[in-house]
Amino acid sequence: MNDFETIETDVLILGAGGAGLFAALHVNEVAPDLSVTVAVKGLLGKCGCTRMVQGGYNVALAPGDSVERHFMDTVEGGKWLNDQDLAWTLVTVAQERVRELENELGCFFDRNEDGTVHQKAFAGQTFDRTVHKGDLTGIEIVGRLAEQVWARGLNRLEDHRAVEMIPSMDGQSISGVLMIDMRTGGFVFVKTRAVLLATGGGPTMYRYHTPSGDKTVDGMAMALRAGLALRDMEMVQFHPTGLLAGAETRMTGTVLEEGLRGYGAYLLDGDGERFMDKYDDRGERATRDIVSRAMFEEMRTGSIGPLGGLYLSMAHLDEGEVRRLFKGMVQRCADCGFDLAGDKVEVVPTAHYMMGGVEFGVDGGTEWNGLFTAGEDTGGVHGANRLGGNGVANSTVFGGIAGDTIGRWTPQQGAFHDPDEAAIEAAIGLCRTPLSKPPGDLETIRTGLADIMWDDVGIVRDAVSLERALGNLTALEADLDGIGVDGGNLTYNLTWHDWINLKNMILVSRAITVAALARDDSRGAHYRTDFPETRNLESSTFTRVRYKDGAITTEAHPVHFTRVKPGETLLEE
Secondary structure: OOOOEEEEEEEEEEOOOHHHHHHHHHHHHHOOOOOEEEEOOOOOOOOOOHHHOOOOEEOOOOOOOOHHHHHHHHHHHOOOOOOHHHHHHHHHHHHHHHHHHHHHOOOOOOEOOOOOEOEEOOOOOOOOOEEOOOOOHHHHHHHHHHHHHHHOOOEEEOOEEEEEEEEEOOOOEEEEEEEEEOOOOEEEEEEEEEEEEOOOOOOOOOOOEOOOOOOOOHHHHHHHHOOOOEEOOOOEEEEEEEEOOOOOOOOOOOEOOOHHHHHOOEEEOOOOOEOHHHOOOOHHHOOHHHHHHHHHHHHHOOOOOOOOOEEEEOOOOOHHHHHHHOHHHHHHHHHOOOOOOOOEEEEEEEEEEEOOEEOOOOOOEOOOEOEEEOHHHEOOOOOOOOOOOHHHHHHHHHHHHHHHHHHHHHHHHOOOOOEOHHHHHHHHHHHOHHHHOOEOOHHHHHHHHHHHHHHHOOOOEOHHHHHHHHHHHHHHHHHHHOOEOOOOOOOOOHHHHHHHHHHHHHHHHHHHHHHHHHOOOOEOOEOEOOEOOOOOHHHOEEEEEEEEOOEEEEEEEEOOOOOOOOOOOOOOO
16 A cells, blocks of 8 residues: 555656746646646745845846856856856846746836846946845746736645655656655655655755755755766855854854945955955956955954954945845844844855756756756756856746746656655655654754864865765765654654755755866865866866766866857957
8 A cells, every 4th residue: 555645747846046946937828728736845925035135036027137157157157157048048038037027927027217128236246237136136037937827726735845866667767756745754655647856955064054954955965866967066165254243043054145245345354354356357346256265364363353254345335325224134134133224234155056966958957858947956057157147037037938838748748657666665765864862962963064064075175075075975875874864743844845955955065075186176166175276278178077876977078168268259340
């Protein structure tokens, strides 16, 4: 007798951020007769990384700007590791998608006095092209998308977490996804013709991190266990300015967005002195990788604040304008006892975004028949470094494209496949591992993981630290496997889910570490003190990882410069 419930839907969307919600709406538009189900770990419209976006949406709209300029900023910021076809799709379709957000979905972005869309400065860009709604852009976008999902009556599976993608009996296609109904603790197999993987990344395995605690790289872990290829996993972005509010609050790590530095904020050392000009001619407006590494170096000198960080200061700017333009962050800092507009605030680089993820095509397809992906679960768009404002553009652009693809593909080629029931039972067995063991201390595991990743696989790395991390991660996983949780009541059993979260986070942490060991040059977010130089750009390779039989393997693959080569430009002189 099956120990799980089975439900059917034509299309299953995993995740309810910008990618998942856009995909759901586009499937519905292209093929309204298909049943579409959106599954989300929390509540639709209330969780995910897109909702947390403060800064805005990069798109070339203003006179003097162009998609070519946006593209060049993207590939140069990505240190020429980007898949250029994906990057080109990002910058061109963003123009279409931002108008869709405004004109069809009802987003209200800030305007100039002449009625045109206001675009603010973000670091690493040669043009001010970041569209925004104050500093609450993500809430605006997700709110409008969620309204449309509700209005169209699309199916929702809230408080359902995906635990494994299940192959068909012949292993050639995806048959569905095994989930846990967090409200009951019961297992649910969702049988489907097409799946979109859009659960998001979220590097919450680091001591300081910006995503909420529900982001535990579930999608990447499932993709690894499914044998899919992931690329650029060594590229974990640290946002330079995470609020440092003390160990006693979850507010520590919360992003103080890039627009602050774009507006003119200063970074100061512990003595109140600016330092960024020592590291880059652009000063505080250098790319995130450069600023984070500069801050790390300054912190190592010992000139730090009382909590061990540095300072962000806007006190030299018009206080009233700062309070008006950045009211969300001003209030967030005030809630923690800090005055962002009139004083300085202690900050620390914080793990923010994963440039790596599942390899995919411009249509959202993957190597597994019936599986599509979009958003932060994917790799290749950003290369070695993501420009601020390109993240939400990435999610909405490729979410919409994937939805269009699925809407056309499913009626013509999509089919329900019998699942590999042995795979379902194995996945259930893995999830139930801790339920038969005496409860233990998961917090020690979580703290240990944070220490390993921050100290040895963080902003600065070398072979010694990475090898040490691999050994410690192996030992930590063994410790986790020996820990049980109280399984007497599985209804919203958050300790049980923490165990599953940690299992996923350790696996993806191993992939990050192995990929970082394999890349013996420094590039963007990946900096190795034992290989500080960047190899010849024209012979650039990206790192591909796979997981099989408990081991993670790597391969180096050449980057194909399909639109422009290093040293060249698409811009007219």
